Amino acid sequence: DTLNILAVSGSLREKSSNTALMHAIIGLAPEEMRFEVYRGLGDLPHFNPDLDTEAGPAAVTELRSRLAAADAVLICTPEYGNGVPGSLKNALDWIVSSGEFVNKPTAVITASPTPMGGDKAHASLLLTLGMINAVVDDGATLMIPHISLKLDREGRIKDDALVRDIEAMLAALLSACRAQPSK
Numbered sequence: 001d002t003l004n005i006l007a008v009s010g011s012l013r014e015k016s017s018n019t020a021l022m023h024a025i026i027g028l029a030p031e032e033m034r035f036e037v038y039r040g041l042g043d044l045p046h047f048n049p050d051l052d053t054e055a056g057p058a059a060v061t062e063l064r065s066r067l068a069a070a071d072a073v074l075i076c077t078p079e080y081g082n083g084v085p086g087s088l089k090n091a092l093d094w095i096v097s098s099g100e101f102v103n104k105p106t107a108v109i110t111a112s113p114t115p116m117g118g119d120k121a122h123a124s125l126l127l128t129l130g131m132i133n134a135v136v137d138d139g140a141t142l143m144i145p146h147i148s149l150k151l152d153r154e155g156r157i158k159d160d161a162l163v164r165d166i167e168a169m170l171a172a173l174l175s176a177c178r179a180q181p182s183k
């Protein structure tokens with residue numbers, strides 16, 4: 001069966017390297033992996049348990065139903081201030097109580113122009129995803145340093161080693177999906 005994967009970039013920036021990378025990854029994926037891009041991070045209200053009611057904010061309901069309908073999630077994110085960008089963390093905070101990440105195979109990619117590859121955001125994101133019981137296979141993670149040197153002006157990947165790493169990451173995500181009951 002075809003797998004439906006929700007792709008999320010943790011950067012709201014128009015010329016984001018992470019968003020470009022996310023699209024390049026989608027372009028490298030095998031046909032059985034079908035991607036939908038979630039662009040709503042910037043429209044979510046700040047997480048407030050008082051708003052987390054039956055008829056909660058529409059943007060939150062939309063995020064939850066799109067996650068529920070997805071077989072897997074792909075996250076590409078920068079690191080800001082040694083952590084996960086607030087807008088991405090905010091989205092995940094909305095999911096703690098509703099549980100759409102439980103048993104959801106999730107690929108975690110951080111990319112940074114620095115030599116560190118966003119390692120602090122990466123570690124922090126793994127902690128949060130672990131808390132909400134996402135399935136993060138070791139192979140389905142990438143920390144990409146020097147991202148600005150690895151994309152061309154059109155946002156295409158110009159680094160062969162990165163292409164190979166992405167293909168291996170996608171294969172790991174695919175097997176994590178197939179390992180789920182009914183997939």
Ligand code: FNR
Binds near residue numbers: 081
């Ligand atoms: C950054 N950047 C950054 N990079 C990093 O590796 N660790 C960090 O803690 C931070 N902190 C940070 C704070 C602020 C305010 C800005 C503007 C930038 C650099 C960041 O990785 C770089 O701008 C990326 O290009 C952002 O990702 P996108 O938008 O290109 O996907």
